[in-house]
Amino acid sequence: MHEASLALELLKITQGVLAEHGGSRILRVKVAVGELSAVEPELLRYAWEAVTLESPAQGSVLEVEFFPARQVCPTCGPVQRSPGSWLPLCVSCGAPLRVEGGDELDLLEVEFDVNGEKS
Amino acid sequence: MSQTADVRMQILEANRKAAEALRRRFSQEKTLVVNLISSPGAGKTTLLEATVARLAGKLRTAVLVGDIATERDADRIRRLGLPAYQILTGGACHLDARQVEGALARAGFGALDMLFIENVGNLICPTSYDLGEDFKVVLLSLTEGDDKPFKYPAIFTKASVAVLTKVDLQNIVDFDVEAVETQIRTLNPQAQVFRVSAKTGEGMEAWCRTLELALAAKRA
Numbered sequence: 147m148h149e150a151s152l153a154l155e156l157l158k159i160t161q162g163v164l165a166e167h168g169g170s171r172i173l174r175v176k177v178a179v180g181e182l183s184a185v186e187p188e189l190l191r192y193a194w195e196a197v198t199l200e201s202p203a204q205g206s207v208l209e210v211e212f213f214p215a216r217q218v219c220p221t222c223g224p225v226q227r228s229p230g231s232w233l234p235l236c237v238s239c240g241a242p243l244r245v246e247g248g249d250e251l252d253l254l255e256v257e258f259d260v261n262g263e264k265s
Numbered sequence: 266m267s268q269t270a271d272v273r274m275q276i277l278e279a280n281r282k283a284a285e286a287l288r289r290r291f292s293q294e295k296t297l298v299v300n301l302i303s304s305p306g307a308g309k310t311t312l313l314e315a316t317v318a319r320l321a322g323k324l325r326t327a328v329l330v331g332d333i334a335t336e337r338d339a340d341r342i343r344r345l346g347l348p349a350y351q352i353l354t355g356g357a358c359h360l361d362a363r364q365v366e367g368a369l370a371r372a373g374f375g376a377l378d379m380l381f382i383e384n385v386g387n388l389i390c391p392t393s394y395d396l397g398e399d400f401k402v403v404l405l406s407l408t409e410g411d412d413k414p415f416k417y418p419a420i421f422t423k424a425s426v427a428v429l430t431k432v433d434l435q436n437i438v439d440f441d442v443e444a445v446e447t448q449i450r451t452l453n454p455q456a457q458v459f460r461v462s463a464k465t466g467e468g469m470e471a472w473c474r475t476l477e478l479a480l481a482a483k484r485a
């Protein structure tokens with residue numbers, strides 16, 4: 147359950163972004179969460195709702211973009227897979243596969259109100 | 266009027282910076298640092314007791330151990346006459362780099378060859394936090410079931426060493442060791458996998474040799 151710690155970090159960073167741009171209220175925050183980031187998007191959304199209460203981000207939307215990991219064959223390239231299932235070997239040539247990507251845990255965008263007006 | 270700022274940074278940027286500072290320091294001090302991660306009770310402290318006891322006399326080791334409460338684990342290491350420091354996280358399910366930095370300042374270990382960091386018992390949360398270690402070790406005990414690597418893939422992709430613990434129980438529990446090793450290699454083809462029993466000593470030599478080789482490589 148480190149989603150609460152992550153949401154707190156996110157609030158700190160986004161408040162910094164808000165101050166830097168002279169914004170008044172955070173409306174939407176977009177994050178990237180990879181399949182191998184050890185983060186549950188749904189739990190992160192709940193945590194965001196909780197930590198933003200009484201803050202300039204209260205009521206804001208946390209948009210989570212999910213990034214699956216890729217399994218890559220050294221000769222045939224990326225193989226088809228669905229999140230959560232893992233192929234033991236390349237379906238075309240039988241070679242062992244590398245796992246790439248899917249560890250994203252990034253802040254991408256912050257949308258905010260300027261001049262205290264509603265959008 | 267609304268405006269959108271493109272940010273693109275890690276959510277754990279602050280931890281990443283603290284971890285990089287630790288990594289530079291460990292590299293200057295030439296201390297090998299290992300971050301041990303497993304679910305509660307997989308045998309982290311028991312493996313460390315056996316490991317530091319074996320290395321004592323040869324190498325200067327110390328253990329930092331994170332738990333939500335109690336000094337029990339650090340006490341177990343100190344009972345061997347070896348240095349240990351307990352980090353109490355007060356509820357947090359993982360260690361972060363700042364806690365390690367603070368604990369090192371208070372522990373006063375002096376010069377070390379190897380520092381072992383026993384993370385809070387949890388197979389998920391510690392995965393996200395870099396502690397400046399040379400590598401992560403994931404432990405999986407035979408009593409946890411042989412489906413765990415695919416159920417908790419994140420830590421198995423990030424740990425360069427996997428230790429299957431309590432292998433003395435192999436005839437008691439249904440645990441397909443080969444199947445688990447296949448899952449681990451699928452997630453991380455480079456991973457080194459050890460079968461260890463801290464109780465009987467099986468596999469301890471190979472595990473300790475790997476640590477010593479890693480230390481030698483860091484000092485080369």
Ligand SMILES: Nc1nc2c(ncn2[C@@H]2O[C@H](COP(=O)(O)OP(=O)(O)OP(=O)(O)O)[C@@H](O)[C@H]2O)c(=O)[nH]1
Nearest residue numbers: 304305306307308309310311386431433462463464
């Ligand atoms: N049979 C057997 N039991 C073991 C072995 N290693 C550990 N145990 C037992 O497993 C239990 C948990 O071991 P610990 O070393 O305390 O586990 P831990 O991972 O440090 O636990 P937490 O710090 O609470 O997460 C203890 O009762 C140990 O005696 C082993 O190799 N064989």
Ligand SMILES: [Mg+2]
Nearest residue numbers: 309310338383
């Ligand atoms: Mg322990």
Ligand SMILES: [Zn+2]
Nearest residue numbers: 219222236239
């Ligand atoms: Zn192929």
